[in-house]
Amino acid sequence: MTKKLTGRVKNLVSTLVLALLFCVTANAQDKVSEGAAKVTTHMKSQLSLNDNQYSQVLAINKDYLKKxxxxxxxxxxxxxxxxKAYDxxxxxxxxxxxxxxxxxxxxANRSANARVYKEALK
Known part of the structure; x- marks a missing residue:
């Protein structure tokens, strides 16, 4: 009886840990995606990016912020x-x-834009 209860508790704890890890990972990915979108939108207005450039810059910014x-x-x-290497x-x-x-x-605006990148990860 005790072994069954201990096994069930272990299964429950394992399930909770996995769920927590999934939530933390999903939240981090959301933060990176939202931050990249914010930075890229700023760059779009600053640099007059076309739609093709926007999507490419968005992918670059996601990769950068993820790193x-x-x-x-x-x-x-x-x-x-x-x-420095990522930059x-x-x-x-x-x-x-x-x-x-x-x-x-x-x-020319790189140092001023560093604040936008920093804000994106908050």
Missing amino acids: LDENPGATAVQRSKKK EDRDKKLKSVLNDSQYKIYI
Whole structure:
């Protein structure tokens, strides 16, 4: 009788843990998607993106924000090094999507736009 009860409790706890993990993962994905949409909408107005560019930039921003949101237990130095690599990768991808004048505007406003990216992850 005790073994049956212990087994049922273990099953219940396992189910609850899995449900919690699913909810946390879904919430993180929603946060990244919402943040990417917010950032990309800002960029659309700033850079006059067409629909094709918008969808490509949205995918780039989702990938970038997802990477930034990963590994929350890393030290500040580790996060800074990774962020620099992520920034370079994002800039390279954006350069292939944006035309020359759009990219120049993007680069000129990059430091000011950092606040938009930071807000997107809150």
